[in-house]
Amino acid sequence: xxxxxxxxxxxxxxxxxxxxxxxxxxxxxxxxxxxxxxxxxxxxxxxxxxxxxxxxxxxxxxxxxxxxxxxxxxxxxxxxxxxxxxxxxxxxxxxxxxxxxxxxxxxxxxxxxxxxxxxxxxxxxxxxxxxxxxxxxxxxxxxxxxxxxxxxxxxxxxxxxxxxxxxxxxxxxxxxxxxxxxxxxxxxxxxxxxxxxxxxxxxxxxxxxxxxxxxxxxxxxxxxxxxxxxxxxxxxxxxxxxxxxxxxxxxxxxxxxxxxxxxxxxxxxxxxxxxxxxxxxxxxxxxxxxxxxxxxxxxxxxxxxxxxxxxxxxxxxxxxxxxxxxxxxxxxxxxxxxxxxxxxxxxxxxxxxxxxxxxxxxxxxxxxxxxx
Amino acid sequence: xxxxxxxxxxxxxxxxxxxxxxxxxxxxxxxxxxxxxxxxxxxxxxxxxxxxxxxxxxxxxxxxxxxxxxxxxxxxxxxxxxxxxxxxxxxxxxxxxxxxxxxxxxxxxxxxxxxxxxxxxxxxxxxxxxxxxxxxxxxxxxxxxxxxxxxxxxxxxxxxxxxxxxxxxxxxxxxxxxxxxxxxxxxxxxxxxxxxxxxxxxxxxxxxxxxxxxxxxxxxxxxxxxxxxxxxxxxxxxxxxxxxxxxxxxxxxxxxxxxxxxxxxxxxxxxxxxxxxxxxxxxxxxxxxxxxxxxxxxxxxxxxxxxxxxxxxxxxxxxxxxxxxxxxxxxxxxxxxxxxxxxxxxxxxxxxxxxxxxxxxxxxxxxxxxxxxxxxxxxxxxxxxxxxxxxxxxxxxxxxxxxxxxxxxxx
Ligand SMILES: Cc1cc2nc3c(=O)[nH]c(=O)nc-3n(C[C@H](O)[C@H](O)[C@H](O)COP(=O)(O)OP(=O)(O)OC[C@H]3O[C@@H](n4cnc5c(N)ncnc54)[C@H](O)[C@@H]3O)c2cc1C
Numbered sequence: 001x002x003x004x005x006x007x008x009x010x011x012x013x014x015x016x017x018x019x020x021x022x023x024x025x026x027x028x029x030x031x032x033x034x035x036x037x038x039x040x041x042x043x044x045x046x047x048x049x050x051x052x053x054x055x056x057x058x059x060x061x062x063x064x065x066x067x068x069x070x071x072x073x074x075x076x077x078x079x080x081x082x083x084x085x086x087x088x089x090x091x092x093x094x095x096x097x098x099x100x101x102x103x104x105x106x107x108x109x110x111x112x113x114x115x116x117x118x119x120x121x122x123x124x125x126x127x128x129x130x131x132x133x134x135x136x137x138x139x140x141x142x143x144x145x146x147x148x149x150x151x152x153x154x155x156x157x158x159x160x161x162x163x164x165x166x167x168x169x170x171x172x173x174x175x176x177x178x179x180x181x182x183x184x185x186x187x188x189x190x191x192x193x194x195x196x197x198x199x200x201x202x203x204x205x206x207x208x209x210x211x212x213x214x215x216x217x218x219x220x221x222x223x224x225x226x227x228x229x230x231x232x233x234x235x236x237x238x239x240x241x242x243x244x245x246x247x248x249x250x251x252x253x254x255x256x257x258x259x260x261x262x263x264x265x266x267x268x269x270x271x272x273x274x275x276x277x278x279x280x281x282x283x284x285x286x287x288x289x290x291x292x293x294x295x296x297x298x299x300x301x302x303x304x305x306x307x308x309x310x311x312x313x314x315x316x317x318x319x320x321x322x323x324x325x326x327x328x329x330x331x332x333x334x335x336x337x338x339x340x341x342x343x344x345x346x347x348x349x350x351x352x353x354x355x356x357x358x359x360x361x362x363x364x365x366x367x368x369x370x371x372x
Numbered sequence: 373x374x375x376x377x378x379x380x381x382x383x384x385x386x387x388x389x390x391x392x393x394x395x396x397x398x399x400x401x402x403x404x405x406x407x408x409x410x411x412x413x414x415x416x417x418x419x420x421x422x423x424x425x426x427x428x429x430x431x432x433x434x435x436x437x438x439x440x441x442x443x444x445x446x447x448x449x450x451x452x453x454x455x456x457x458x459x460x461x462x463x464x465x466x467x468x469x470x471x472x473x474x475x476x477x478x479x480x481x482x483x484x485x486x487x488x489x490x491x492x493x494x495x496x497x498x499x500x501x502x503x504x505x506x507x508x509x510x511x512x513x514x515x516x517x518x519x520x521x522x523x524x525x526x527x528x529x530x531x532x533x534x535x536x537x538x539x540x541x542x543x544x545x546x547x548x549x550x551x552x553x554x555x556x557x558x559x560x561x562x563x564x565x566x567x568x569x570x571x572x573x574x575x576x577x578x579x580x581x582x583x584x585x586x587x588x589x590x591x592x593x594x595x596x597x598x599x600x601x602x603x604x605x606x607x608x609x610x611x612x613x614x615x616x617x618x619x620x621x622x623x624x625x626x627x628x629x630x631x632x633x634x635x636x637x638x639x640x641x642x643x644x645x646x647x648x649x650x651x652x653x654x655x656x657x658x659x660x661x662x663x664x665x666x667x668x669x670x671x672x673x674x675x676x677x678x679x680x681x682x683x684x685x686x687x688x689x690x691x692x693x694x695x696x697x698x699x700x701x702x703x704x705x706x707x708x709x710x711x712x713x714x715x716x717x718x719x720x721x722x723x724x725x726x727x728x729x730x731x732x733x734x735x736x737x738x739x740x741x742x743x744x745x746x747x748x749x750x751x752x753x754x755x756x757x758x759x760x761x762x763x764x765x766x767x768x769x770x771x772x773x774x775x776x777x778x779x780x781x782x783x
Binding site for chain 1: 379654657658671674678687689690696699709773774776778779782
């Protein structure tokens with residue numbers, strides 16, 4: 001093993017994580033989130049875009065958006081382990097912003113080599129971006145990329161594009177003859193039609209993007225190597241977000257269990273409640289430790305990164321399911337109401353849980369690595 | 373150079389080099405007797421003497437008790453036991469037989485005994501010459517440990533002990549017992565006192581040890597009956613009525629949350645010992661046929677094995693994260709999970725192995741065609757020893773909920 005004992009988690013990383021936690025705890029509590037995103041409960045509410053652009057701008061000033069941009073392109077070039085720490089805090093607040101997609105794009109661009117430099121410089125200067133890589137089934141397999149590049153122009157429809165209403169740019173996977181390349185363009189480029197999705201999660205937005213003969217800058221002609229390198233980082237970030245959200249769910253539910261009295265005792269006295277919440281804690285801790293090891297593997301032994309990222313995503317995704325169900329159940333009737341904040345996290349977790357492959361999917365991939 | 377090594381202080385680096393060099397020369401040959409799956413099931417003197425010889429030589433080489441002071445027979449080092457354990461694990465040495473002595477009795481004696489008693493007891497404990505056992509549980513007091521009834525009555529500077537302990541691992545070999553008993557019947561916790569008692573020398577003279585047979589058919593634990601056993605007051609640890617506090621030191625170490633690291637087993641792999649890791653499951657699945665293919669090709673089996681692999685890796689990464697203070701919200705949160713997770717992972721692995729074996733899981737040790745010599749069904753049964761002993765999984769969940777999450781105490 002060549003990994004450092006402390007995951008490479010430096011004082012600087014601890015500072016970043018800490019300050020994010022404080023900032024969000026002060027400015028973005030769950031009631032602020034609820035007030036912002038939960039205005040329209042009707043099931044037919046349609047697509048919505050709610051976020052605090054001013055607070056996000058403040059975070060951009062702190063340099064969060066360019067953490068994954070290498071120094072040579074004007075960024076900070078933080079190790080993934082530090083970035084994962086930050087994403088955990090974002091998840092803890094379920095903060096609606098385009099950080100995860102922008103970081104995802106940064107890792108993919110960084111892995112793409114020389115062609116990725118110009119877009120990375122744009123991100124360093126404040127551009128935000130999302131990945132347009134999935135088809136209507138949610139597959140991001142390069143062989144099934146839903147967009148095609150013909151005579152240098154993009155055509156097709158990419159689905160499940162994250163936070164599409166918040167980003168300025170897109171990083172697209174498009175077939176180009178025998179290979180699949182990466183393309184960079186502004187969301188408002190001519191020929192791009194964004195159709196927002198009506199989604200369950202209130203803390204994010206999502207959409208499909210229709211490309212009709214769109215000009216785009218080619219980042220690389222063959223994205224396979226860049227994809228293989230970047231996906232473990234992307235999985236790790238979303239897993240970190242789930243871990244943070246899980247911590248909120250646990251803490252909130254424990255607080256409730258300590259305060260709500262039934263049968264003349266606080267709920268937490270009863271083992272049917274206590275043991276469930278302990279199991280959620282155990283699930284969170286496993287996922288969290290695996291997230292840090294996955295990030296550390298990506299930073300220090302890239303050839304092992306996929307193996308560890310599959311473990312982290314599988315653990316985080318399963319934990320998200322258990323933390324969600326237990327948080328609603330242990331709140332009882334109140335937990336089933338729109339007013340109670342737990343549904344916000346319940347929905348964000350469901351979204352994250354399935355976005356980049358669920359537990360069984362990651363275990364199937366892990367099994368092919370480990371068992372052939 | 374491994375990452376463990378990069379972080380060593382010069383003193384630790386020197387110690388690690390010593391351990392590596394010594395282990396390269398001195399890791400014992402596999403035994404000719406069948407070894408049990410853990411120290412808790414040592415049944416025969418043949419098994420014991422092989423393991424005792426190993427503990428003695430490791431102690432002489434400075435790999436046991438290294439973080440205890442020299443005056444009590446330790447190595448006088450700082451944070452070196454962890455290194456010795458890492459290197460022993462790497463070298464796949466056998467486990468140490470004096471598991472209760474090293475894990476529970478040593479730290480308790482060290483923190484609570486008079487200096488003279490420490491110096492007398494600890495060297496032979498570390499070397500494995502004296503095997504120790506733990507007399508806590510009674511027929512009427514298991515999870516509710518503070519309700520033990522074994523009673524000591526004062527007679528001058530002696531105590532006269534009467535009572536009944538049960539499930540006492542290794543009592544059949546033990547020279548010494550750590551003993552929690554009652555010295556005052558009028559109060560619960562504050563009526564307890566804690567003693568170390570020489571039991572072997574008292575066999576037939578106030579102490580009776582009777583073997584109990586486990587569900588595996590093995591022996592390894594016992595019931596111990598005290599009838600008017602006289603012991604000297606100098607064998608009392610800490611103050612009268614402070615037995616519960618002393619027991620907390622024992623339990624913290626028993627559950628892996630104590631400060632003094634226990635010299636651990638090496639995890640030797642040979643035909644006579646058994647490991648239940650996910651890698652062993654993969655190996656088994658590759659050798660087992662199902663529906664015209666190997667079990668290793670069955671998607672459900674693959675998923676189950678990967679779940680186990682992820683749990684094992686998660687536990688290893690928990691232990692690693694447990695040493696990074698910036699990544700911990702509560703100092704005991706991870707340490708207190710260790711025993712619960714380890715025992716449940718082992719149980720589930722063995723259960724999955726039996727599912728993989730299918731009908732062949734019915735074959736036990738005495739059957740020549742039993743896969744892996746019948747070790748999996750035995751491991752499955754033995755695993756309940758770990759989810760019950762040292763605080764059941766339910767009790768561990770109570771402790772985690774109460775001490776870490778701050779929920780109200782269950783009775
Ligand atoms: C292999 C093995 C080795 C052992 N070695 C030793 C030894 O060397 N020395 C020694 O002193 N003891 C030893 N023990 C005893 C062990 O510590 C006890 O068995 C254990 O503490 C449980 O107590 P009990 O058996 O009385 O079960 P009980 O306490 O009667 O429990 C029975 C069931 O009820 C559950 N339960 C009990 N109380 C609660 C509660 N408050 N909340 C929820 N569930 C509860 C338990 O989890 C368990 O499932 C050993 C046991 C085993 C299996």
